[in-house]
Amino acid sequence: MAATDPLRLLLRHRRGEDAAATGRSSFAYLSDDDIYLDSACQTLRPQPVIDALTSYFTTHNACGDRVKYAWGKRVEEGVAATRQRVLTTLGLPSRRYTCSFTLNTTYGLNLLLQQLPTGRFARVVTTHTEHNAVHLSTITAAHRLGIPRVLAERGLDGSVLVADADLADAVVVVSAMDNVVGQVTGHLEDLITDAHRRGAIVILDAAQAAPHALTRLRGVGADAICFSAHKMYGPALGVVAAANDLLASLEVVFVGGGQVAAAREDDFDLLPDLHTRLEPGLQAWGEILAFGAALEWLRPRLAEIEAAEARFAERLFDGLSALPHLRVLNAGPSPVISAVPERVDAHRLAVFLSRAGVMVRSGHFCAHHWLQERLSLDPLVRFSLGAHNTDHDVERALEVMTGMMRGL
Template sequence: MAATASPRSLFRRRPRPAASSARDGFDYLSADDVYLDSACQTLRPRPVIDALTTYYTEYGACGDRVRYAWGRRVEAGVSATRDRVLSVLGLPARRYACAFTLNTTYGLNLLLQQLPAGRYGRIVTTHTEHNAVFVSTMTAARRLGIPRTVVDRGADGAVDLTGHDLTDAVVVLSAMDNVTGTVTADLADLVAEVQRRGGIVIVDAAQAAPHALSRLRGITADAVCLSAHKMYGPSLGVVAATTDLLMSLDASFLGGGQVSAVTRDDFTLLSEPHTRLEPGLQAWGEVIAFGAALEWLAPRLAAIEESEARLAQRLFDGLARMPHLTLFNTAAAPVISFVPARVGAHRLAVFLSQAGIMVRSGHFCAHHWLADRLGMEPLVRVSLGAHSTAEDVDRALDVTSRMMRGL
C-alpha cells in the first residue's frame, strides 16, 4: 500500500443511508453490509423466510405418507410449488414433471448417473462448464462406455456443434456461465437440433434462472436443473424434466417414497415420474418456501432484470476505469469477474470484506476453463441480485478503487 493510504483508512466504512426502499422484501438488511455474491446464493425476501417459519411453527409434518390435516396441507403446498416451477419455466405439465433434490449438482448427477446403458451414443459438453456439468459428464461417459466430446463456445456464448455427431447424443451445458454471466446464444435452436437427431439436452440453469429467466422460459430441453437458493428460495435443487426422460431412467438410487410394493427380491416403482429423483424424506418446508419465492418473484421479474442490467453496466464501467485491475468479462452482466494485479484475489476479497463488501474469489467451480485451460490464478467475482442497489454498487466501486489506487 502507498504511504498516503493506510489499510485502516481504506477499510474504514463511510457513513451511508439506511437500507434503500428499493430493497422490497429485504428490509432486514443492514446498511453497513454490501452482499455481492448472489451467484453463489441469493438473499431471501421476507415472504420466503415467513413461509419457512410458518411451516416449522404451524404444520411441520411429512407429505406423501400421512392422512392427517398437517400432512394434507404439506402436500398441497408442495404440489403448488411443482406447478409454479413448470409455469415460470413455460413448460407444459402434460409433458414435464418437477422434482426436488439437494441442489443443481445433485439433480444433474441423478439424471446422468441413471441414464440407461445402450440408449445413447455420446456425451457432449463445453469447455466453460461448471464442475457440476464438467465432472459429472466424465463419470457418466465412463459408466456408459461412450465417448465424451468437449466443444468450444463463441464470445457470445453460442455453442457450435457443426461437424459433431449428435445422433442419440446427450448434450449437457449451462444456459449462463458461472464466471461472466454470458447467456448461451441460440439455445432453443440447439435443443431442437439435438432432439431432431434422437438426442437429449440437459440444461444447467443455475445462473440463468435468477438472472435471465425471460430468455430461458419456453425452451423445451429434456431437463432443466436449477437451484432454489439462487432464485430467492431456501437451499434446494429443482429438476424440471420430461416424463419420458424420467421414466426411462435406470433407477438405482432408491428408497422410501419411490416404491408402491416390495417383495424379498424385487420392488415396484410408483407411477409418478417425479418420484424417480426423490428418494427418502424430502425438504418439505424448503419446497413450500420456494413456492413463496416464485410467487414473490413473478410480478417483480421484469423490474429485477432491468435493475440488474442497469447496475451491471454501472459496475462494469466503474471497474474498467480502475488501475491494476483487468476485467475478465468483455461486457456487462449480473455476474462480473476480474483479475487484480499486485494483490491476490483471495487477499483482496478479505480486504473488501473488512470494509463490508462481500465478493467471491477463486475459480468459481470452473477449474478446467480458468485454471487448466487458461492457466489463470484465482479471480474476484461480483454478482448482483434483487436486493442490490445503486448505493451498493457505488460503495463497492469506491472502496475497491481506493484499494487498487493504494497498491
C-alpha cells in the same frame, strides 16, 4: 458493532426506507453496511420466504406423501402447488414435464446422468466453460455408459460450436448461462432443435440463468432444466424440470422410501408418479413450500429486477474496467462479473473488501478446467448482483475497489 447498537438500528431503518423507495422492501433487514455481492453463490432471501419457512416449522411441520392428518394434507397441497409453479414459471406444459426436488443443481444433474439407460446414447457432449457440476458429472457419466465425451468450444455469443455429427444420439449437457462472466448461451433454442432432430437429449444447467435470464429459459424445450432455489431467492434446494419421457426411461438405482408402490424379497415396483424417480427418502418439505413463496414473490417483480440488474451491471462493469491493476474477464456488462487482480492475491483482496463491508467471491468459482487449465489464470474475484442490491451498494463497492487498486 452490536446488533442492538442504536446507529446500526438507524442504518437498518434507513436501508428499509431506501428499499421501499426502490421496490426492495422485502430486504429491509439489511443495513447500508451490508453490501452483499455474491448472489451467484446464493441469493439473499426476501422476507416472505423467511416467513413461509417459519410458518411451516411453527404451524404444520409434517411430512408430505406419508401421513393422513391435516398438517400432512396441507404440506402435500403446498408441494403440489410449488411443482406446478415451477413448470408455469419455465413455460413448460405439465402434460409433458414433471418437477422434482433435490439437494442442489449438482445433485439433479448427477441423478439424471448416472441413471441414463445404457446402450441408448453414442456420446456425451459438453463445453470447456462448464461449472464442475457439469464438467465432472459428464466425465463419470461417459465412463459409466462406456461412450466418448466431446468437449465443444463456445462462440463469441456463447453459442455451443458442435458438429452435427457429434449431436447424433448424444447426451448434451451445457449451461444456459455460465458461472464466471454470466454469458447467456447463444442460439440455445437452435441447439435444442438440432439435437432433437438427431436423436439427442439436452440437459441444461440453469443455476445462473434461472435467477438472471429467466425470460430466456421459458419454453426452450430442453429435456431437463436443473437449477437451485437458493440462487433464486428460495431456501437451499435443487430443482429439476424434466420431460416425462426422460424420467420414465431412467434406470433407477438411487432408491428408497417414497419411491415404491411395493417391495418384495428381491425386487420392487416403482410408483407411477414420475417426480419420485429423483426423490428417494424424505424431502425438504418446508424448503419446497418456501420456494413456492419465492416464486410468488418473484413473479410480479421480475421485470423490475431484471431492469435494475442491467443498470447496476453496466455501472459496475464500467467502473471496474476503468481501474488499474485489474483485468475484467467479461466482454460486457452482466449480473455476474469476474476480474483478475494484479499485484494482490484475489483471496487477500476479498478479505480486504470484506473488512470494508463488501462481500465478494474469490477463487475459480468451480470452473477449474476453464480458468486454471485452459486460461492459466490465478484466482479471481467475482461480483454478482441480486434483487436486494441498490445504487448505494454498487457505488460503495466501486469506491472501496478504487481506493484499493490505486493504492497498489
